[in-house]
Amino acid sequence: MGKLKLAELLFVCFMLPQGFAAVLNCSSPTASALFKELERNLFPEELMRPVENFSTPLNITLGITVVGILGLDEKSQTLSIVLWEVLEWDIHGLSWDEQQCGTNRVSVPRERLWIPDILIAEFLGDNNAQKTPYVYIYNTGHVYDDKPTSILSSCLLNIYTFPFDIQNCSLTFGSYLHFAEDIRLMHSSSSEDVLLESRNVLETNGEWELADIKVALTTLSLEDGDYSEIKFFILLRRRPTLYVVNLLIPSCFLITVDLFSFLLPPQSIDRCSFKMTLILGYTVFLLIMNDLLPVTGETTPLINVFFSISLALMVASLLETIFITNIQFTSSQYSAVPRWLKVLVLHYLAIIVCLRTKDKTTRITVCIDQSNRAMKTISTDSSGSQIISGNTLPDKLTPAPPASSPPPPLPPDPHPSIDFLKKLSRDLAAIRIQMEKHLQGSNASQEWQMIGTVIDRLLFISYIIFILTSFITIISIWIWSNSY
Template identity: 35%
Template sequence: MEGGWPLEGGVLLCLIVSLLLPGRGEAFTINCSGFDQYGVDPAAFQAVFDRKAFRPVINNSIPTHVNISFTLSAILEVNAQLQLLTSFLWMNLMWDNPLISWNPEECISLKRLTVSAENLWIPDIFILESMDVDRAPPGLTAFVNSEGRMKYDRPVRVTSICNLDIFYFPFDQQNCTLTFSSFLYTVDSMLLGMDKEVWEITDTSRNLIQTQGEWELLGINKATPKMLVGSNLYDQITFYVAIRRRPRLYVINLLVPSGFLVVIDALSFYLPAESETRAPFKMTLLLGYNVFLLMMNDLLPASGTPLISVYFALCLSLMVVSLLETIFITYLLHLATTQPPPMPRWLHSLLLYWASPRTCCPTVPQKGNKGLGPTTTHLPGVKEPVELVGKVAGPREAELTGSPESRAQEEQEAQRQPLVDLWMQFSHMMDTLLFRLYLLFMATSVVTVIILWNT
């Protein structure tokens, strides 16, 4: 008939009207004739199975209440570079299906049975932070009781976005979120709730968690925000999962070896400054520390700047400064033994002050030592050269000692020896001073890093 409804349109209209009319769900009451000792006849639930594409309600103005809980059974991976958390969950959904009910006394005392999830309406609950396709295994079933209470459990491998803060690595704690919401249903059609308390979820997850590796579960909290998309308002439940890294692996493999190398570098200051082995020893330590950093690079986060990287850079800088100090002292000693320049008065006074802080009376310079200031005989801890202690050689002794050139060379050496001793004393005092400054800076830096880690 022209201008009328086509046959398919009329059937669809009748189906929609039948779904909207209140009281129509009473036609789907389960008939106990399909229950016997051998099982349940699928035909008893066929009317319910035929409506699996629609939300099971008697009145569409009443929203479906879905209770959500989960069990965190494994923390598989935390990718700091991609800011991803990979975990394994057992998701639990519970809701009421008013179209399913039977009398257990009339149905061989059967109060609960399992139904294939493919034949039922399942709430479209998903995790907003998920960045992977849901890979739940097929063939899952749901539990249903005589009052129409549905319970659906399924395992989920979740790869979710997590804002990771690795500054305190390896003593860091992360707080990741798992937000459960619906794709299609607004608050007018679906409301979310909790079947368990948060502390029950936390305790169950701690008892059942399978991975005892790098991460441990600290606790789980929740919030119930609403998400507004355009003019549509969706219900949500957000779980805050707090996890902490177990630092033992990194302390043993990173911090302890690095600390040992720095301590050995500090102890190398006790090698004699005149020894030619101090500088090569420090260079060997510096090379070994660089090799250690290259080998341990895979254990460090690939993104960001954690505090441990600052600690390693600080240790490397200390070792470089230690080597530079050794080079400086070696240069001073070489200068003192080859061509010592005249020591300025202010430097000699400073040396005299550090050697004997209680000295208050200035010394009188002697002849032949005009540019030198007080002689080394007035400096504590400096022995008088042997050449100045002996008597002046007589004519007979001069003939025995050699030519006038050799005597002049010996006199020149005798006059130069006090200056050499002064520069040697100055070099040793600078070595001690720089070593103490090195220890002070190292202790201050290490304590600062430890305090930052503890906060």
């Protein structure tokens, strides 16, 4: 008896470093016989990691398939997605004969086996997916665990190019407790296979489409040890059609209408009313479409900048129209244009906007007063300002009589009609001068009106540049997002 106990003790000591090992011998090829063997050899070991010994790491193969993209929340920076998560590992030493036990695989309750604690680092909230209480065990000891997973995970979103944005969300799978020396993760398929399978089974066709999936093996290093991890990078592209139709196209229509309003005469009061109506309509449009715009504190979307600049240009065009209208009706009451403003606007900005100022011309009107032999010169330039100068006619026009000669006889009294004609000529000249001054305006008034014209042309060109730049930027981002 002593020798027998010693032999049993040596056998146990020899088998202890080898860990768990069980070859099932079914009494008959029935399910009850196989489960009896599993109940006797496998299920009691559910608390132990199924490896040869404690220093042997357990290799776990992980694979996922994206079956549903529920959405991205820009405000809370979260991703809602549904996956099929597949875990595979081997139970060391477990095997049975397919012919003897009647099958090569059997489903067993999940609670009766040791299950790895693989979690998602970015996981938030609860898993609302349906529970799968069983896993497959093959006759080679291979365990196949396939379960659906509903994930609400954190995702750092970049919505600068909204609605043509592409988001890159990562899902990090790893053991919550076991170090890399206990559990090593490996991916079951390549990135191309995962993407192809996901696109084939994807059941959602909402705002987001699956652009690409990348897989990378990583290691998380901490003070206590290293953890084996697998990162899946899920690239999602937003479908921009809804936002282009509801946001960009109406906004571009309103901006285009405001652009063509520059063709209205600036002195028309209807131009101010027209622009005010456009601003009011654009403000109401932005308030209605505010729910479609993303809300986040990280970055400001480019489309919000586009709307803000569009509204600012509309307000600037209204203010400029008010300024020009005021100049047209009250410029005659203004003082002279400051020199710095005249140089800046009429000499530099006018050249930039390809608007040439009129050259000053001078027209001279000569009036001879027969009563006192004086000549008045009235100079009128293109701006309407007059310069009046007077001098006495030279003596050669009225030669003095010789000293010795007798005084000339007195001229006969002129006819009364001649005096009337002279007075009428003076009155007509005065009326003509006043009419020219009224029609042409003063020099200061014309300079103010020219400044208003230059500013109007400058804003019109700025509008065109902004619209062209915006369209080119939007089309470029759209093409880039679709060709990613």
